[in-house]
Amino acid sequence: QVQLVESGGGLVQAGDSLRLSCAASGRTFSTFSSYAMGWFRQAPGKEREFVATIPWRGGTLYADSVKGRFTISRDNAKNTMYLQMNSLKPEDTAVYYCALASVRSATNWLGNYDYWGQGTQVTVSS
Numbered sequence: 001q002v003q004l005v006e007s008g009g010g011l012v013q014a015g016d017s018l019r020l021s022c023a024a025s026g027r028t029f030s031t032f033s034s035y036a037m038g039w040f041r042q043a044p045g046k047e048r049e050f051v052a053t054i055p056w057r058g059g060t061l062y063a064d065s066v067k068g069r070f071t072i073s074r075d076n077a078k079n080t081m082y083l084q085m086n087s088l089k090p091e092d093t094a095v096y097y098c099a100l101a102s103v104r105s106a107t108n109w110l111g112n113y114d115y116w117g118q119g120t121q122v123t124v125s126s
Contacts, residue, residue, distance in 0.1 A: 002026045002115040006098050009120030012088055016124070020083040022098030022117060033076035036101040038113060039083045041094035041122075048097070050108040052083060061106040066092075088124045095119040 008020040020039070024032050038053035052062045052072040060072050071084040081098055099113035107113075 002032075002100055004098050004100060004115055004117035006096065006117045006120040009096060009122045011123045011125065014089055014124055014126050016088050017084070017086045018088065018122060020085065020096055020098075020120060020122075022081040022083075024079040024081070024100065032079050032100070035104055036106055036112075037074060037081045038099050038101060038107070039072060039081075039096060040099060040110065040113075041092075041096045042119075043094040046094075048110060050110070051096070053101075053106045053108060054081065055106040056104045059106065061108060063108070085122070088122075090124050090126045093122060093124050095121050 003026045005023050034056050036053055036055045039051040040048050041051050042048040050063050054060045054072045054074050069087045074081040097119045098117045100115040101107055101112045102114045103112050
């Protein structure tokens, strides 16, 4: 079993920055580092949507709405993934979830993710 725990959310003003972290446990280092990971978000009354993904090796993939503002990264030695969010906008307000995929390549399809964290709230005021 895999446990994912997000942290770093909070209340900020438009234009500010936040860094989310996702710590993984319950699997060996080699297993964690072998699969893609991703960030999704869900605003009130809306479906969960893709934000960014990072494969076990290679390039990252971003939603158009966050491209150029958000940066996803991972530290396999620490079993941790990050999301650096800059130039935040009120429309970025949502609960942010990290997830571990069952595939190695970057994927924006929610169905490819087997394990999910509990989410962390990000609120951006105007």
